[in-house]
Amino acid sequence: MSTASAAGELGVTGGTGKTVRTDIPARLDRLPWSRWHWIVVVALGITWILDGLEVTLAGAVSGALKESPVLRFTNTEIGLAGAAYIAGAVVGAVLFGWLTDRLGRKKLFTLTVLVYLSATAATAFSWNVTSFILFRFMTGMGIGGEYTAINSTIQELIPARVRGWTDLVINGSFWVGAALGALGAIVLLDPAWINPEHGWRLAFFIGAALGLVILFLRQWIPESPRWLISHGQPERAAAIVADIERRAGFVPPAGEVLSLTKLRPRAATPLGEVFRALFVVHRERALVGLALMLSQAFFYNAIFFTYALILTDFYGVPSQNIGWFILPFAAGNFLGPLLIGRLFDTIGRRVMIAATYALSGVLLTGTGYMFWQDWLTAAQLTLCWSVVFFFASAAASSAYLTVSETFPVEMRALAIAVFYAVGTGAGGIAGPWLFGVLIDTGSRGSVFAGYLLGAALMLGAALIAARFAVRAERKPLESVARPLNAVD
Numbered sequence: 001m002s003t004a005s006a007a008g009e010l011g012v013t014g015g016t017g018k019t020v021r022t023d024i025p026a027r028l029d030r031l032p033w034s035r036w037h038w039i040v041v042v043a044l045g046i047t048w049i050l051d052g053l054e055v056t057l058a059g060a061v062s063g064a065l066k067e068s069p070v071l072r073f074t075n076t077e078i079g080l081a082g083a084a085y086i087a088g089a090v091v092g093a094v095l096f097g098w099l100t101d102r103l104g105r106k107k108l109f110t111l112t113v114l115v116y117l118s119a120t121a122a123t124a125f126s127w128n129v130t131s132f133i134l135f136r137f138m139t140g141m142g143i144g145g146e147y148t149a150i151n152s153t154i155q156e157l158i159p160a161r162v163r164g165w166t167d168l169v170i171n172g173s174f175w176v177g178a179a180l181g182a183l184g185a186i187v188l189l190d191p192a193w194i195n196p197e198h199g200w201r202l203a204f205f206i207g208a209a210l211g212l213v214i215l216f217l218r219q220w221i222p223e224s225p226r227w228l229i230s231h232g233q234p235e236r237a238a239a240i241v242a243d244i245e246r247r248a249g250f251v252p253p254a255g256e257v258l259s260l261t262k263l264r265p266r267a268a269t270p271l272g273e274v275f276r277a278l279f280v281v282h283r284e285r286a287l288v289g290l291a292l293m294l295s296q297a298f299f300y301n302a303i304f305f306t307y308a309l310i311l312t313d314f315y316g317v318p319s320q321n322i323g324w325f326i327l328p329f330a331a332g333n334f335l336g337p338l339l340i341g342r343l344f345d346t347i348g349r350r351v352m353i354a355a356t357y358a359l360s361g362v363l364l365t366g367t368g369y370m371f372w373q374d375w376l377t378a379a380q381l382t383l384c385w386s387v388v389f390f391f392a393s394a395a396a397s398s399a400y401l402t403v404s405e406t407f408p409v410e411m412r413a414l415a416i417a418v419f420y421a422v423g424t425g426a427g428g429i430a431g432p433w434l435f436g437v438l439i440d441t442g443s444r445g446s447v448f449a450g451y452l453l454g455a456a457l458m459l460g461a462a463l464i465a466a467r468f469a470v471r472a473e474r475k476p477l478e479s480v481a482r483p484l485n486a487v488d
């Protein structure tokens with residue numbers, strides 16, 4: 001970093017391989033919050049609404065799938081369908097994450113939503129177990145690709161001082177989608193309104209309709225200026241930032257001095273260099289990212305994917321009423337990041353990540369024990385989960401925040417993909433399958449053993465975060481992780 005004499009000064013030599021001195025990162029970070037930032041939050045954050053919708057519908061319709069005269073799913077097959085969705089997300093994250101770093105953020109977050117839209121619509125036409133699992137895999141691919149493209153874009157467009165809260169709230173908006181899915185399931189799975197065999201199929205068209213809305217909203221989102229300068233397009237980046245400043249109504253004060261970032265752009269970063277940075281240069285950060293992603297993926301996917309089965313098998317709740325139990329669950333999950341998210345920017349990342357993970361593990365143990373002892377009604381269990389996930393939602397969101405802000409811009413999307421793939425592949429695929437098997441035993445003690453495993457993973461991640469998490473609060477991305485193509 002060096003210092004410029006005035007805001008907007010940009011020393012540029014075009015093309016890749018030549019040195020660029022730019023104040024673009026500093027200009028993005030010093031912008032006041034504006035209507036333009038809200039557009040970014042809505043247009044990109046809707047990805048998590050879609051994911052919440054998909055996961056909730058898959059859980060809420062599980063009873064209908066078991067009762068379907070065509071599909072006749074078993075609990076294990078429902079668990080496999082959930083695992084297929086996660087497996088698709090893992091494959092999509094890695095494939096589209098690599099392409100996002102090479103081709104740009106905007107191209108990929110357009111492509112991934114098209115994959116999602118097509119696959120979720122196709123799910124409605126499933127004719128047997130195999131076709132349903134295949135379409136869920138493809139839907140997951142679209143969502144996994146969205147995670148990498150969107151998380152990297154958000155990090156690179158949002159000012160540093162509010163990056164933590166914004167990222168947590170956007171990730172927490174998953175639960176807005178969960179609420180929408182629950183409401184949709186209440187109507188579409190009610191035999192008084194519609195034949196449940198048609199209702200669960202119509203439910204998946206909700207996601208396809210939202211996908212069309214996303215395509216419209218994202219026409220307003222530009223390519224990431226940080227990605228452009230690292231790939232030899234500083235003039236285009238400068239034009240985008242000038243337009244953002246204009247739309248935000250910001251006029252730089254006379255004589256403003258901003259720090260400069262000095263880079264040697266290149267068209268692509270060799271994978272060998274990327275993995276050396278990931279697992280050698282930043283190996284402690286890699287440990288933190290892996291621990292956070294794996295533990296939260298198991299914690300969430302194991303409990304949420306199979307919650308409808310708990311309600312139907314242990315409490316006798318009719319499948320058409322599952323949505324009512326999802327609503328308070330979703331409220332606690334969304335309110336957590338919304339209300340305590342700012343503490344990640346004020347108190348700091350390390351303290352808050354460790355605290356939320358530890359609280360989640362302790363509260364899960366207590367709730368699981370009460371479930372094992374059969375002390376709770378279905379409504380009381382739902383209330384307990386709402387409290388548990390008030391903290392767990394902030395914890396899980398901080399995992400995505402951590403892996404997307406603590407690695408260099410040239411490899412940001414692929415880093416997100418790697419940790420999402422490893423963590424979610426291990427925790428997210430194993431979790432739904434394991435809990436499907438445990439629920440099939442009909443034993444509360446067996447399910448409680450699964451809860452204890454999830455709690456142990458969260459507590460272990462809390463210890464790792466308390467020791468190694470990066471104190472990235474209110475710092476520019478270039479200070480948190482020096483670009484691979486930076487020069488002195």
